[in-house]
Structure formats: structure tokens, C-alpha cells
Amino acid sequence: MGESGTTFRFMLPVITSLLDRCEFSGRGRLPQRPIKELVDILKKSGCLISSDKLPFKITNKFRFNNVDIRGDISSQYISGLLLCAPMQNEDVRIDIISKLESKPYVDMTIDVMKKYGIEVVQEKKSYFISKNNKYTNKGISDIIQKIEGDWSNVAFFLVAGAIGSKQVEIKGLNLNSVQGDMKILEILKKIGAKVEIDINSGVVKINKHILKQTDIDICDIPDLLPILTVLASACIGKTRFYNISRLRLKESDRIKSSVDMINSLGGIATEEENSLVIEGKGYLKGGEVSSYNDHRIAMSATIASIICENPVILDEENAVNKSYVNFYEDFEKLGGRYVIIDRK
Structure with missing residues (x-):
């Protein structure tokens, strides 16, 4: 397995x-x-x-x-x-x-x-x-032929559009999907990003706008928490994620690893009872981050580099291969930069 x-x-x-x-x-x-x-x-x-x-x-x-x-x-x-x-x-x-x-x-x-x-x-x-x-x-x-796109993985690049300086356009999405993680669109709108949707063509365009803090229920969308903590760090003010307790049982203790990721990058993340709070400053400083061998932490830390003043150094970056083998190549296509460091 x-x-x-x-x-x-x-x-x-x-x-x-x-x-x-x-x-x-x-x-x-x-x-x-x-x-x-x-x-x-x-x-x-x-x-x-x-x-x-x-x-x-x-x-x-x-x-x-x-x-x-x-x-x-x-x-x-x-x-x-x-x-x-x-x-x-x-x-x-x-x-x-x-x-x-x-x-x-x-x-x-x-x-x-x-x-x-x-x-x-x-x-x-x-x-x-x-x-x-x-x-x-x-x-x-x-x-x-009709297997639809994965909203869990699309979410990383939709957030990239919401926090970066360039528009991100994703094609081929099923906008009538039963996938719970399609809720990322609702969250992006709520938090202030500019979201354009063409239901007929399945195209979504995301642009940065004035981002504001909010409260987000994670109960039905647990896989989105790591990337949403990055989005919250790009806002100004306090964002609270609640109903998070089951995230301790993922590829990593995803509550701890999400908190550690944001704090390691110079943000402010704290764990409270069944909730996680991000005090957004609109930016992160950068630094060294462990992925905890968790693909969603690795991808979230990569997207976080967009709002970092300094580079992000990511350990166990190959964790992305569990769900998105070409993630770094697609990140580069959208204007991101990455290099593989040989630490031997």
C-alpha cells in the first residue's frame, strides 16, 4: 500500500x-x-x-x-x-x-x-x-475519457493566482463536480480574490485583489488546510480554521506540520482547541521548511515562496510524487523558479 x-x-x-x-x-x-x-x-x-x-x-x-x-x-x-x-x-x-x-x-x-x-x-x-x-x-x-481534474491539486495553483502578481488560468475543470475541494472557489471569493468562471468551457481565472481574513470550516475539506494557511498568510488580519482535529491522522500530523511550515517561513500560526489561527501580515519571510514527507505540505511551501521575501528551502521535496509528479514543472510554467540542491 x-x-x-x-x-x-x-x-x-x-x-x-x-x-x-x-x-x-x-x-x-x-x-x-x-x-x-x-x-x-x-x-x-x-x-x-x-x-x-x-x-x-x-x-x-x-x-x-x-x-x-x-x-x-x-x-x-x-x-x-x-x-x-x-x-x-x-x-x-x-x-x-x-x-x-x-x-x-x-x-x-x-x-x-x-x-x-x-x-x-x-x-x-x-x-x-x-x-x-x-x-x-x-x-x-x-x-x-471524461475523468475530471483533481480540485485538491488545482487548489494550489488557484491560490497562487490569488496571492501572486500574475493571473492564473486553469482549463478543463468540471464546474459541476461533486468534489468537495471545489469549495476552494467559494473560499477565494470570500477572502477577496478576483474569480472569473466560465461554466461551459470549464475555465477558471484567478487574480489577486484585496485579501481579507475570515473563518473557514475544514470539516469537509481537510486536504485544503495546508494551502489555505498560505492563503491566510497573504491576508491582513486573523484567519481561523476550525473543525481540524482529524488532520492529525494524515500523511503527517497536518495540524503541526502546517503550523510549523508557516512559522518556519516567518509567519504567525498557532494551534488552539480544534482550530488553527493565522495572523496574516500579507507576506512571509522565507526560510527552511520540512515537508514531513507530506505531499500537501511540500506543494503548499512551494506556493508560499510567491509571497516570501527570501527563498524557501524545502526538505523532502519529492513527497509531491505521491499525488502530483509534475508539480514543480507546472510551477515553473506559471513563472515559479526552483533548483534542486545536492546536500551530500
Whole structure:
């Protein structure tokens, strides 16, 4: 599984639904990231699991029809269970027994499943999949051609347009997307950036304007926090991010790594109870930053260089390869500059 929590939580129920025996391993922080709730469900169904943490071996197929799962730890639990539901050969009901956080990610799962022939019936706090649902590859070529852009990664360059001196134009976006991170457009407007949208062509243009502080709920958009702390540093005044507690469980402790990133660059970031506060000065000084081997911290620190008085020296810069291999090349295309330092 490498270090991918998404892949792990999706594939754990899917692979065990297909195979009698399998083995999972991972590296980095993945063995420490939450998985207990899914493991408990597998055990209850009759799966034999050699350990509660990675690496482990699993014997017996995963079979279930009704299951209760918390929604406030990881929405990926629900997505994984949804993906394997059509493999159970009976009606499946998934009940959410807490507040469902990051719901837009579950909506994305359901949207993709629909394209492959699966109808998920949503109720207030549950999901139902009939045993008559079967995955189909009908029209798969059209589906592949229509895979939409990733709003989580687009957000870095949209923020670059909002804090830099040059307009940033992004093409080929789905402006009717169910992706939760499309909320970056709403946030940029709220904070004062100039946002131009052409829904028909899927083009977004971002320009800097007078940026003002605000409060931002991170509950459904946790992946945006690092780059939003950079945006907040470009504002004048205090910006507060709240409902952030689950960010401790990402590729890094993303609360700590975001605070450290801003403070290392000469900004003012403080952690409060379930919130993070940035006291924006309109600029950062620059300096040395650790990415904590977290792709979103590495990309955020790079974009932060736009408002830094001095260069940014980034450690473990290759973390971007987890999700955006060509990130630095695209940064350069938009006018950024970077050099690889050999520290040997």
C-alpha cells in the first residue's frame, strides 16, 4: 500500500471480498493511521486477521449485509464498504452511527460507482445497495475519457493566482463536480480574490485583489488546510480554521506540520482547541521548511515562496510524487523558479 491511506482503506474490504487469503503491508505513517473500525467489521464477519496494525495477513473472505460504521474518523471507511457492496451477492445496508465528515468524498465514490452500473440509494444516515447491482464495463472508454481534474491539486495553483502578481488560468475543470475541494472557489471569493468562471468551457481565472481574513470550516475539506494557511498568510488580519482535529491522522500530523511550515517561513500560526489561527501580515519571510514527507505540505511551501521575501528551502521535496509528479514543472510554467540542491 506504500503510504496511501486512501488505497489501503478502499482495498482492504474490496480485496478481502474477492480473495480467501491476502496480505497487506505499508510504510511511513500508514501503519499508525486509523483502521481499527474496518478491521473490527472484518473480524465480526469471520475474517481471521493476524494483527490489528500493518503488516497483517487475512484469511477467509469478507461477507456482510448490514453494518454500522462511524463517519467521523475517515470517510474512506464508508467508500471502501460501498465499493465492495456489489460483491456480496445480497442486499447491503451501511448505517452511519455518527456525524459523517468529509461527505463529499463519499459522494464522489457513489458518483463513480453509478458510472459503472451501481445504484446506491441514500437515506438520511444510511446507504443501500441491492444485490441486483453488478459492476459493468459498458461505456468504459467514455468514462476514461471524461475523468475530471483533481480540485485538491488545482487548489494550489488557484491560490497562487490569488496571492501572486500574475493571473492564473486553469482549463478543463468540471464546474459541476461533486468534489468537495471545489469549495476552494467559494473560499477565494470570500477572502477577496478576483474569480472569473466560465461554466461551459470549464475555465477558471484567478487574480489577486484585496485579501481579507475570515473563518473557514475544514470539516469537509481537510486536504485544503495546508494551502489555505498560505492563503491566510497573504491576508491582513486573523484567519481561523476550525473543525481540524482529524488532520492529525494524515500523511503527517497536518495540524503541526502546517503550523510549523508557516512559522518556519516567518509567519504567525498557532494551534488552539480544534482550530488553527493565522495572523496574516500579507507576506512571509522565507526560510527552511520540512515537508514531513507530506505531499500537501511540500506543494503548499512551494506556493508560499510567491509571497516570501527570501527563498524557501524545502526538505523532502519529492513527497509531491505521491499525488502530483509534475508539480514543480507546472510551477515553473506559471513563472515559479526552483533548483534542486545536492546536500551530500
